[in-house]
Amino acid sequence: MQPAFTPHGLTLTLLLDHASPPARPNLAGMTRDELRAALVAAGVADAGKARMRAGQVWRWIHHYGATDFARMTDIAKPTRAALAQAFTLARPAIASRQESGDGVVKWLIEFAPGVQAETVFIPDVAGSGALCVSSQVGCTLNCTFCHTGTQGLVRNLAAAEIVAQVQVARDDLHEWPTSREDRRLTNVVFMGMGEPLYNLDNVATALDIISDNEGIAISRRRITVSTSGVVPQLKALGERTGAMLAVSLHATRDELRDVLAPINRRYPIAELMAAVRAYPGLGNARRVTFEYVMLKGVNDTAADARALVKLIAGIPAKLNLIPFNPWPGAPYECSDWSAIEAFAAILNRAGYAAPIRRPRGRDILAACGQLRSQSAKPRASALRRMAAPAGPS
Ligand code: SAH
Ligand code: SF4
Numbered sequence: 001m002q003p004a005f006t007p008h009g010l011t012l013t014l015l016l017d018h019a020s021p022p023a024r025p026n027l028a029g030m031t032r033d034e035l036r037a038a039l040v041a042a043g044v045a046d047a048g049k050a051r052m053r054a055g056q057v058w059r060w061i062h063h064y065g066a067t068d069f070a071r072m073t074d075i076a077k078p079t080r081a082a083l084a085q086a087f088t089l090a091r092p093a094i095a096s097r098q099e100s101g102d103g104v105v106k107w108l109i110e111f112a113p114g115v116q117a118e119t120v121f122i123p124d125v126a127g128s129g130a131l132c133v134s135s136q137v138g139c140t141l142n143c144t145f146c147h148t149g150t151q152g153l154v155r156n157l158a159a160a161e162i163v164a165q166v167q168v169a170r171d172d173l174h175e176w177p178t179s180r181e182d183r184r185l186t187n188v189v190f191m192g193m194g195e196p197l198y199n200l201d202n203v204a205t206a207l208d209i210i211s212d213n214e215g216i217a218i219s220r221r222r223i224t225v226s227t228s229g230v231v232p233q234l235k236a237l238g239e240r241t242g243a244m245l246a247v248s249l250h251a252t253r254d255e256l257r258d259v260l261a262p263i264n265r266r267y268p269i270a271e272l273m274a275a276v277r278a279y280p281g282l283g284n285a286r287r288v289t290f291e292y293v294m295l296k297g298v299n300d301t302a303a304d305a306r307a308l309v310k311l312i313a314g315i316p317a318k319l320n321l322i323p324f325n326p327w328p329g330a331p332y333e334c335s336d337w338s339a340i341e342a343f344a345a346i347l348n349r350a351g352y353a354a355p356i357r358r359p360r361g362r363d364i365l366a367a368c369g370q371l372r373s374q375s376a377k378p379r380a381s382a383l384r385r386m387a388a389p390a391g392p393s
Helices: 009-018 032-041 047-062 077-086 159-173 200-211 231-241 254-260 269-277 302-311 337-349 380-387
Strands: 093-099 105-112 115-123 129-132 187-190 223-227 244-248 288-294 317-323
Touching (some): 200 223, 223 288, 231 269, 244 269
Antiparallel strands (some): 093 105, 105 115
């Protein structure tokens, strides 16, 4: 390599020496518009044919799960070669895969060096199953019962990285093409790592992609976004995505919710309930789910159950009682089964469906609130070292 003559010549030369060839853009997580624009920009389709070409490629990616342009047999060979030269369809690396005794599968996906998030498939008995996806690596909030909350935020996941979680699961479950009648992955829940409403743009774009009828085709009514209660974003979530809403309530008094879910200090219960009542499209056919984690001696008495009934009166709602899932060092215990059943009975008598979420995948720490990755924010000192100009060697 020719030395570069600039005032910082040495530095530049070192950087160039280590520079890798520019990465090929990945088409697998792009929106339809981005895909069309990318094909035109790379000269693979002219503007007149771009819509048709993008439609073909889209179907191969999102209906058939293609990860190789060679499979796209209705596209002429030279065009396929041009696509392969300009783009990639590669999936992110799977750092680990674990399967629990009860059929739950957990993938730890590495999106970039050191940036990992977990995705969990929870098969159901009735032929349907939910994929629990992450929206962030870590979380800025620190709910005291949640393992992810102990990690801190590393970063938001991009829309493509959220979509990739569904693609990785489909690959593993052999569920391409989308139209398979026996598919087990039928629902998506944003209940993995992170607070989806702090990454709403990317969550909404990912939702557009995975609900597209000519692609993965999971309808918006089968996609649930769970929030700890980011009140100012609730309306936008409903209007932008049409997703089903789940709210992590866990307490009916501000003093207690302030401790369990500290976001409550910013948006207290009364404001949260007002925003839920105003959620776009809420009705008997589209109920909000209130999640309530059962913590022994903390929020699980009959009086708590009655207070809950009073609080949600008039809201088209269902309850989801989540037995607390322990994790190393957790400051809580799960309520006794008899207390959970008594709590559910009070809700049922008041007319609410209140299924108790069976703990699944606990043996591999894949249950709700047990997810935590090893990813860590690079320390400021490490970043400074990486950014420092190279000295003479
Ligand atoms: N940040 C969002 C979505 C991710 S958490 C939210 O808080 O809603 C998904 C669900 O898991 C939430 O209802 C959360 O309260 C629950 N959860 C967290 N830790 C848990 C634990 N240890 N046991 C049981 N449920 C837990
Ligand atoms: Fe974040 Fe949700 Fe865990 Fe709270 S419960 S720390 S909001 S992931």
